[in-house]
Amino acid sequence: MPDDSKPDGRLIDTRPSVRPLDERRLAVLRAIVQDYVGTEEPVGSKALVERHNLGVSPATVRNDMAALEEEGYIHQPHTSAGRIPTDKGYRLFVDRLAEVKPMTAPERRAIRHFLEGAVDLDDVVARTVRLLAQLTRQVAVVQYPSLTRSTVRHIELVSLTPTKLMLVLITNTGRVEQRMVDCPAPVGEALLGDLRARLNGMAGGCRLPEVPTVLEDLPAGFEPADRPAVSTVLSVLFEALAEQNEERIMLAGTANLTRFGHDFPLTIRPVLEALEEQVVLLRLLGETADSAMTVRIGHEIAYEGLNSTSVVSVGYGSGDQSVAKLGVIGPTRMDYPGTMGAVRAVARYVGQILAES
């Protein structure tokens, strides 16, 4: 095999000029990324040619490395050390040199089986996040299915005291939101029943963002005396709908942070801090493209504390609409193909599970 490719390479090289060189340089970069991800140590020219049959000598590889460094894809911690990929190098690797590694059939079966055991929405999310953390051996984040894309399954009003109601909103994704409502005037059972019926009649099945539009004129249909109470209920309902920032997320695998690297406390601290800030995580997931998988590497991440990490995220949902995002956070030096494969597979199966339930 190496015997075949080597003379071939030589023959070709004498004829064309630019392309084979570039191709080999890319191969070198790919090899560097793969080795560095495996060993966590700067990789030198000699080790490279030994472990990948590149068909050229270390000296040649050195030249390519010098060029790659010149262009900013790799970097030397110090003279006479091996090379490490830069963020730019990883970016090129992800974009052009790597293929998403699909899960094996047994793995897929295991994922599906594990997720199918879930009993309710909380459990689905909990299982998903744990699974993802375990598969990737990194920190996993799963966002609860957002209210935005869901539809109204049922709106319930419960009278607690004459002027105090409880409003319960149930979505098709199984999520439940409840709010207290303080009415300006007592609300009788008749009015309550009427309101409940109309709310469900008009808004049932609607996408949540459309609900305010649909219900806009509702108060006009009631007796003038009842209108203040109806308006109050509506405003609380709209508020609950608007409060998308109440999006919840779930984390798992923080213990995997210990596998981050050697320069520990410095790297890990800001990451832990970021993980505690729901806002940061939500923004992180929010920036994910809706359908395609998003990979952000090192300094591509806006939040400073995560500049030494990479984030692989993707939307998931029942049907073809994505209702929420999930992803993993790991060191820039991560197994991108494997991670992407796991993330994609998990997202796909959660979507299926949600669609079924």
Next chain:
Amino acid sequence: MPDDSKPDGRLIDTRPSVRPLDERRLAVLRAIVQDYVGTEEPVGSKALVERHNLGVSPATVRNDMAALEEEGYIHQPHTSAGRIPTDKGYRLFVDRLAEVKPMTAPERRAIRHFLEGAVDLDDVVARTVRLLAQLTRQVAVVQYPSLTRSTVRHIELVSLTPTKLMLVLITNTGRVEQRMVDCPAPVGEALLGDLRARLNGMAGGCRLPEVPTVLEDLPAGFEPADRPAVSTVLSVLFEALAEQNEERIMLAGTANLTRFGHDFPLTIRPVLEALEEQVVLLRLLGETADSAMTVRIGHEIAYEGLNSTSVVSVGYGSGDQSVAKLGVIGPTRMDYPGTMGAVRAVARYVGQILAES
């Protein structure tokens, strides 16, 4: 000052024999704990007498140290190093040598003010746990008010499809549990209303554990044709009540783990793993005495991964009954008086807030 106490000490010492010595040894232990907690470094005899006016010479302190070590309260990492307290030493310190350090008035005001801003139960818990983490600079854990001690505020039944109901249980602590109910036969609105009214009439205000007893005979009051449906609803309700293991907890301050010590990755990893296991944390809090503050130190903790940590926990609740637990987890080398003060104060104020709302 030192001049006064020193001759005095000598005069007294010539007369009685045992007690002053023991007292001084304890003082030495206290000083060692305080210094070690401050500096994180083994503390020697000379430094001790310099920083605390013990009124005796380093040589004397050395003798005391030897005795303390003999009895297992302190320990030397290696010959010719200072001493560090053992778990047993901390235990003695906590039991007999330290007083809970009360919060200052401004601190108390700040706590109260911060917690008062909460809008619902989730927010109360979230604020509490963050506050506790910030005050103690350690990992904080707060358990949601448990269902066991709460009472029923309202039970709601919502018909989703003819045979599918949603059961919503609202407790006086503001917690909401919902369950799906698949009925064996269609349930009409009349039956539903009747059942709802009776449920609330009979169980409203009851302590949750008493509910099954109170409702035991409920099916007998309905038409035979309706009894299967009623029984189904009841069994789902009872199941929800019994499912105390669905107790939720909230964490904050994991970033403070980075302040743990120098021998990092080894110590921190098992702790992070433990923190992800709700079961472990629940058991940890569960072992807390109901009213008094509990301090568990190092190997006193059953769970192996937490053997290098200490846990300070206490129950909190509205009124004088404790409905849940909260606490902090930190290195055994922690500021016990300060931590205990913070934990106690926070627990007290959460209790008040819950009682008010």
Next chain:
DNA sequence: TTCTGGCACTCTGCCCAGTTGAGTGCCAGG
């Protein structure tokens, strides 16, 4: 033109010994 082998060079990491200094234990004397 492009690759290759060879060579000199530059670092880091490691080992070794020597030194420093904090801290101890013990003992004789107040």
Next chain:
DNA sequence: CCTGGCACTCAACTGGGCAGAGTGCCAGAA
């Protein structure tokens, strides 16, 4: 029973020397 003094131990730091990995460059081969 406390104290000062003394000899001892040991971790931590220092500096020199050495090995090894890795590079860059250059002249020669294909």
